[in-house]
Amino acid sequence: MSKHDEARRAFLVGTAIGAGAAASVALVPGALAQHQPPQPAPANTTVPDHGDHSGGGYGAWLNGEESAAIAAFAERLMPGEPGKPGATDAGVLNYIDLALAGAYADQRDFYRRGIAQLDAYCRKTQNAPFAQLPAARQDEVIAALEQDKAEGFSWPSAQAFFNTVRTHTIEGMFADPVYGGNKDFAGWRLVGFPGAHPAFSPADMESKEAFVGGALIGLQAQAPSRRT
């Protein structure tokens, strides 16, 4: 276990209370919940694992079928390959699920209806829900949503649903791991972002090469100094 992993583990133990805080926010509807500062969310280890995307598992808020749809959608937006972590590797579903249980509680209806419309569209045009389509078909469906050409959507519109899932997929790829995505800094490793460095040296600033000046720094690593 690396030093970083140890720190991460210590953080998770230390903030087990964070899960309760996130859940209480979820009970506050709409605008008020939005006003709350984002709560540190527990990482994958403290909630049901979303590694199996065939559906049936329950997370913090999305049900099994919804989880399967969002996991598949996010993976097509940011697909993984060996050496190139994608949405599944980064835990984007876990990020979105926890956000809907907390900071984005006011967007639950948007998701629930958006997913229902997506699956209805897929059943009508492809005879199967989104998650069960082959990747090439999923891509056709996503393209139709992006261009607002998918029929049968009222609210949210097909394009609005696409845009929101894309935004949240980017957040789940690149937000600090305390929010439940970017697992093991998968997103930051993908693009070469070194995390939250509190300082860069003149030499760092003068370099035209990739930055290699130290470990990835996330909120967990910052946490001990914040407590003092």
Next chain:
Amino acid sequence: MATEKTDVVIVGVGAVGGILAAELGKAGMKVIGLERGPRLKTSDFAPLDELRYFQRQDLRPDVKRQPVTWRANANSRATPIQSLSYGNQAGGGTVHYGSVSWRFHEDDFRVRSQTIERYGANAIPEDSSVIDWPLSYAQLEPYYDRAEYELGVSGKAGNLQGRRIEGGNVFEAPRRRDYPLPALQVDQAGVNFEAAAKKLGYHPFSTPRAIISQAYKGRPACTYCGFCQGFGCHVAAKSSILVTALPDADATGNFKLITGAMCYRVNSDNSGRVTGVSYYGPDGSADNTIEAEIVVVAPFIYDAVRLLLLSKTTKFPNGLANSRGHLGKHIMAHIGARAFAAFDDRHVNIYMGPSAQKHTIDDFNADNFDHGGLGFIRGAQISAGPAGLEGGPIGTAMNMPPPPGVPRWGARYRDFFAKYYTRHLAMTGQTENLPYADQTIDLDPDIRDAWGLPAPRMTYDWRRPNETKRIEFINAKLLEIGRAMGATHVWRSPSSPGSPGSHHQGGARMGSDPSNSVVNRYGQTWDIPNLFVIGSSNFPTSSGFNPTLTIQALAYMSADAMVNRYRKNPGPLI
């Protein structure tokens, strides 16, 4: 019910309110400041968390509790703007801003006259309501100097008492002395931009910023972490009002700050004077009143206009300071032209270094270039920096559309972003859009905020012929500079249709003539001598430069007039 008495009450304790609190307090005047948001501390800004501060906008107004609505024209229905960039706490927007700190050009203060002299009256669009400022650069210069030294601004002079200095902004107006702090270290976005701009014969320089490059007045120097735009500074190197003027105001012993206070009315009597303000307290109480000799309205322009409209009485049926019907009119915005350059042969590491508009050319701003035959007047500041003015991966992905031919998602997008996130920079043209009388802020008839007050409603569409031609011209310059960098890919961002833009200005404009303006040069309303409105709402024209240092200079000038003239002889200052 709480009633307090004071000399001066200030509504909104941001760029203007903090400076007035310090200056009036030093002069022995008793000041109460009402602030809608909290007062945070530097230690609150320790988490360098892009999701929380940049993407979820934790330091900015909650668009659901405090909506501002927008429509392109009077025939359409307004909807809430989804992202608001002004302040929501003590210190206002200076807490989270990118800290870009400009003095306006000499001709920025006389756009109408300058245009007529150089190009003839026909060059001004027929429907533009542009007027000159009621003061010159030279009259404001002492207060620019004051603001730079009081607060702490880093930069290099380009015009020292008329002597042009390479490496500074050679287009700037003459300054009496250099900046108090040397320019910030140039990062790779600046290095690439500088080389290309020089190759093309332009005059690049490090953007002056209210971020201290060396220790100053007990605060430590910038650490180049890059978490500026959207963030509070975790070491207090950003010269925000929170760490400059507010501690000064506290030290006077004459200043009291009330946070969580939402002002909903400026009170006035039948003699035509204002008597104070009423506000909702942090505990939800509605009938809190402050009686004051002077009322200063200093929130952002949306709330400044709204408050005066909400304060109407039988004596002032159209709202306060609105006898000539100019309150809420002549709104302007900065619209961003944007282009990107991506490299196969070098890294830029855009997440390093102070964010926002890092490096600048001023060659195509103001009237610094000949507009003859171009079909438009006024220009834009052109700068290099992160796509979203903040260089983290979320802000970049959200603000950098991929080049033509690359989709916004899927394996090709992933590969594009994975390769170029650390190998790109963005360029922004920040355009000086003209004022038009039908660009307005009024009260939304349908949408209310969390206090039950009507939301401010903006009616604004930048797509006027003059502005459209300018943005095309500036876009071509951005692409030219990108190509001169030797970038592998150079592409532009599509201009968003109608978009309300940023840095909204106007609504309580200053002028020389009460018939076409709301306030005089001191922010004193023509209608009510003991009511002041100070801020970017006063700007008759917007410049292509960021507004904050000019707002702060105006605050110092108004404070000077209140202390040394108004106090001895309350009444019209002009």
